[in-house]
Amino acid sequence: MLKQPAMGDRNMSRRLKASLFILLIVSSAAGSAVAQNDPLPSWNDGAPKKAIMDFVGRVTKDGGADFVPVEERIATFDNDGTLWNEQPMYVELAFTLQEVAKMAPNHPEWQTAQPFAAVLHHDMKAMAASGDEGMMKLFLATHSGMTEEQFEQTVSEWLAASQHPKFKRPYTECVYQPMLELLAYLRANGFKTYIVSGGEQGFMRPLTEKLYGVPPEQVIGTQFKSQYVMKTDAPVIERMAGVLSIDDGPGKPENIQRFIGRKPIAAFGNSDGDIQMLEWTGSNAKPNLELLVHHTDAGREYAYDRQSSMGKLDKGLTEAAEKHWVVVDMKADWKVVFPGPNAQN
């Protein structure tokens, strides 16, 4: 730090004064370099980056017409396909299928009962035929019947031992670098960043602090029922095989209201399951920003939208044009996709 000379000082040597003068120039140059630093270096210059930075500039400008007080700067992010990769299948589904295989020896009935038999015999057609209901059966069977702590440990161990089939890196490194910068940029500007995802809360929470800097109390997801039980030594919370709330589609604004109790001023998603969250945010009387990540990059990541079974973006793409939502063209707008030196950039 540069120490300013005291006002009344007249005996300072010329040499010292000269040094200080140079220091002042360097310091001032550094200061302006910091001010001009790009908070979103992995974003190409283009409409999405400009829209984000204009919005943040407006809502944080003290005394400006669009100023929003800090406590109302709520930003909500979908997770799968918005903050990290969701192809060829949701990370949580990959976990679920492996857990079914791991648990199968204790469940001989799964050899014939659907959708478990389909998973164990790699029968993709039967699995698809079981639909959302079948998927929920798989989730409930693998996500319940243990305490919260036990489940957290199972998830953490699986993540440490697994990797993405295409990118050959841990799933935890398949997060989107431009979105990490966006999270940090918003927080640096007083935003409280939340995850609002269809993923199950207990699956996401062991990850979100480390991956995204989002603490557990700012993670909203699909919730299963739970039960407080007093054991002989200590109480535990047991995960039950029942759905309390599905955090997808209309469930997203319902859960935002239930958990946060404020309407966001910014919302980020990538699929039709995010439409209602973006609509809800767009109905805020305060200035607001809605953004969809469009996966257009078959080389560095994946290209999919209206026909995809995971992260389908069909109605949302149509609605985005009508409602002036920002659409990120991943291939054109992102300089890099994943963080680190091994990124497929």
Added chain:
Amino acid sequence: MLKQPAMGDRNMSRRLKASLFILLIVSSAAGSAVAQNDPLPSWNDGAPKKAIMDFVGRVTKDGGADFVPVEERIATFDNDGTLWNEQPMYVELAFTLQEVAKMAPNHPEWQTAQPFAAVLHHDMKAMAASGDEGMMKLFLATHSGMTEEQFEQTVSEWLAASQHPKFKRPYTECVYQPMLELLAYLRANGFKTYIVSGGEQGFMRPLTEKLYGVPPEQVIGTQFKSQYVMKTDAPVIERMAGVLSIDDGPGKPENIQRFIGRKPIAAFGNSDGDIQMLEWTGSNAKPNLELLVHHTDAGREYAYDRQSSMGKLDKGLTEAAEKHWVVVDMKADWKVVFPGPNAQN
């Protein structure tokens, strides 16, 4: 702020030096006065105050054996009977009964259907006979069928127009001054303060920021079902006549896990409905503090415990002794009960 003279300065006048010396003394005295300021002036010196201050001192002492990082300093507070008055009936019940009367002209069937008839005809015996189930019917009838915003406005208007039958002041002034100081003291020491109450979330949230400095996203309560609906002009969230989660007894730790995802290190309650929240907090491997407010002050407030129909404290009083929970004797431990010059002190 006191500006330090630069090291190399030798020509400063004696007068300026003398002034600075005086400023230094004043500044140092002010600093030590701040340090010695009592953060809990409405608490008499006694075991509860000492336990609170010892605990906060230990968990905030950097490098100490009992240090707890800021992000884990979660404190949860019951509301009715812990932060504000709950006699002769819960504030929300007073609201509910008046709403039933207000809505009755549109519900001729209520003249004969229980528990509504009991309310309309002031039949306390029939009302008591309807039990928890009857109470829930009253809550659902008065708390659903409107949007969140409409309900918030109804609650705010009722609170502005109502007063406590004994204290002849608005319910919003029947908060406990010593607990307001405790909330502020914990927050000043890096704690995140949550309300975890049996009261309905939408009823509490219009109040908590102004009364307690607790923002809506840190208010956990009983939750009704809700439904996101896209109207022609804008989306709304409608309150439905169904219970999603009752935030009382075992529901408190279940909801703490669901909303916060961390175990508290401090919990404050006053009734048997808080037992599980205190047990859960007491099972934290980190240092922790559990406290019950015992209403012993028939003069300044109310005296009740094991036999009370509202805020019954029976099993909790027994358990407190076994588990070394702090029990506040309201009459002995609190210098004042309510804030402001008109307090019944």
